[in-house]
Amino acid sequence: MARRRVRLHYIANESSRKTTFRKRKKSLLKKVDEISTLCDIKAAAIIYSPFDSEPEVFPSHPEVRQLLTRFRDMPEMDKTRKMVDQETFLRQRIDKAREQTKKVKRENRDKEISQIMFSCLKGKSVFDLEMRDLHDLYFIIERNLMELEIKKQDKQEKNQENKLNLVEAVPAAAELGRMMRSVFGEGTSRGMEYEADAVPNDANVVPNDAGYGLDIVAATNVFKGDLEASPGRAPV
Incomplete structure (x- = not known):
C-alpha cells in the first residue's frame, strides 16, 4: 500500500505533536548517522524542543563543539554561500x-x-x-x-553521405577485380568472365574518377563460386 503524503502544517493537538516529534527526531538522527558513515563526512545535529529539558546533541558534545568552531572560522562568503533560511x-x-x-x-x-x-x-x-x-x-x-x-x-x-561512401568503395572493388584476373589469368575462361564482370552495365555500375565501372555484386558471386569449385586455390 502506498504511503499517504503528509500535509505540512502545524499540529494543533499536543499529544499528536509530541508523538510526531519523537518519531521525526529519531528518524533525523538516524539519517545524520547514516550519511556520516556512508560518505565519511562530519555531520552534527542539535535539537531543542519543549518536550525535553536538555537539547538533543548528536553525535557528542565535543564533536559538535569542534564542528561549530570549524564553521565559525570559515570565511563569511564560504559560510553563507549555500545557507538558506526557512523563508x-x-x-x-x-x-x-x-x-x-x-x-x-x-x-x-x-x-x-x-x-x-x-x-x-x-x-x-x-x-x-x-x-x-x-x-x-x-x-x-x-x-x-x-x-x-x-x-x-x-x-x-544521410543520402549524400551514403553516396560518398559508395564512390569511395569503387577503387577497392576495382583492385579486387584486378587481383582476380591476375590469379586466374586474363586469357583463361574464368579470367575473361571477370573481365566481362568488370564491364559497366546500366543497372549495377558505380563510375569512378577514371571513367570505368565494376559490377560489385556479380564479381563477388563469381569469386565465391571459384573458391567453392577450387578449395585448394588461394588468392595471391
Whole structure:
C-alpha cells in the first residue's frame, strides 16, 4: 500500500505533536548517522524542543563543539554561500512549483491546439475559432513545418553521405577485380568472365574518377563460386 503524503502544517493537538516529534527526531538522527558513515563526512545535529529539558546533541558534545568552531572560522562568503533560511527555502519551493505549473499548462495548450489542427484538417471551419486560438494554431503549424524541414535535411545529408561512401568503395572493388584476373589469368575462361564482370552495365555500375565501372555484386558471386569449385586455390 502506498504511503499517504503528509500535509505540512502545524499540529494543533499536543499529544499528536509530541508523538510526531519523537518519531521525526529519531528518524533525523538516524539519517545524520547514516550519511556520516556512508560518505565519511562530519555531520552534527542539535535539537531543542519543549518536550525535553536538555537539547538533543548528536553525535557528542565535543564533536559538535569542534564542528561549530570549524564553521565559525570559515570565511563569511564560504559560510553563507549555500545557507538558506526557512523563508528563502519556501520561496524557492514556490518558484519551482510555479515553473512546473507553467510547463504543464504549455503542454496542455499544445495538445489542445493540436486537436484543433486535426479537426480543421477533417473539415472544421477556422472561422469559429477565437483570435487567441488562431494565433496558437499558426504557431503550432509553423513549428511542425520546421520540424519536418529539419528531418528532410537530415535525410538528404544521410543520402549524400551514403553516396560518398559508395564512390569511395569503387577503387577497392576495382583492385579486387584486378587481383582476380591476375590469379586466374586474363586469357583463361574464368579470367575473361571477370573481365566481362568488370564491364559497366546500366543497372549495377558505380563510375569512378577514371571513367570505368565494376559490377560489385556479380564479381563477388563469381569469386565465391571459384573458391567453392577450387578449395585448394588461394588468392595471391
